[in-house]
Amino acid sequence: MKAVYATDLSAASEAAIENETCLGCLGRIGVEEVHLVTVVPSNVHAGMPGLDFEGRRKRGLARYSRTMENAGFDVETHVVRGTPHRRINGVAGTVNADLTVVGSRGKSPLENRVIGSTARNLARTTVVPLVVNRVERGAEDPEVVRKHLFQRVLFATDFSENADRAFQSFSYLRHATQEATLVHVRSPKDPDPEGELSPADRLDELAERLDEWDIEVETDVRRGDPAEEILAAESEYDPTAVLLGSRGHSRLRRLLLGSVSEDVVARANGNVFLVPPPRTA
Structure with missing residues (x-):
């Protein structure tokens, strides 16, 4: 597997990259080749007085x-x-x-809604699965919040095609995952299913598939706002990562509307693993 590892050469990026446990997790899921990427903003020029951008980039990378x-x-x-x-x-x-993979300190919900961040923008537009490696907020010498990226996974599903695609990630995450919590959030307006499996039964079917890989599993059906309930489940179960699929949006919808995945990326306390639609979609 190939991974793009994005860095802005900040203390948060350094904490994520230099954590041996996090790197070990990437190795266990099959990553062999890493492309380190740093982006220089268009308005930054190498010749700006007093700023050694070129030297700093080279030394950091x-x-x-x-x-x-x-x-x-x-x-x-x-x-x-x-x-x-x-x-x-x-x-x-x-x-x-x-x-x-991108390291992120995260921001307050208000800051994320107003000014955005690279992690949130990637959540809207990523073309490959995205790992947001959460780093401590407000620390001068930050550390990663969860060193084991995939040890305990909270998988949120609405039983859509996109969610099923995210679930398929367990085919390689299983080499680093020991426990999984499967969560489905029902809207208060959702009718009770008739003539089909209940959400609890559908979660049990997924749990059986993970049992075959010796992953310890529990399930949880909740009611309420999906993003709020997923974040509440994160606080309750304390996973090392939240796994979910992204529906993707048109360019206009990205500008005007948020989504469950973007909200979780912006507000989660720990790591998030987001799986987008296929590149051809």
Whole structure:
């Protein structure tokens, strides 16, 4: 597997990249090749007085590259210019990556709604599965919030095609996952199913598939707003990662509307693993 690892050379990025446990988790799910990417904003110029951007980029990427090579990965570095989430997606598509990883301190819900972030923009537009590796907020020398990326997974499903695609990720996550909580959120307006399996029964079917891989599983059917209930389940079960699928939106809808996946990426306390629709969709 190939992974694009995006870094802005910040303390948060450094904490995520230099954590041996996180890197070990990526290795266990089959990542062998890492493409380190840093994006220089278009309005930043190498010749700006008092700012050694070029030297800082080279030193930072060289240090991160050595860390990842020592962890057993083949590493290639990319310095690109432009809008971060667009260029990160571009590199992921070009190298045919299997997933993208980005470290994120996160922001308050208000800040995320008003100004956005690279992680949230990637959640809207990513072309490959996205791992948001959460780093401590408000710390000068931050550490990752959950060192084991996939040890305890909370999988949120609405039983859609997109959710089923996200569930298929267990085919490789299982090498790093020991426990899983399967959650379905029903709207208060949803009618009780007639002549078909109940949500609890459908979760049990998924649980049986994970049992075959010796993953310890529990299920939970909740009622309410999907994003709020998924975040409440995260607080209750304390997973190392929340796994969910993304429906994707048109460009206009991305600008005007949020989504469950974007909300969870923005507000989750820990890591999020987001699986988007296929690239051809």
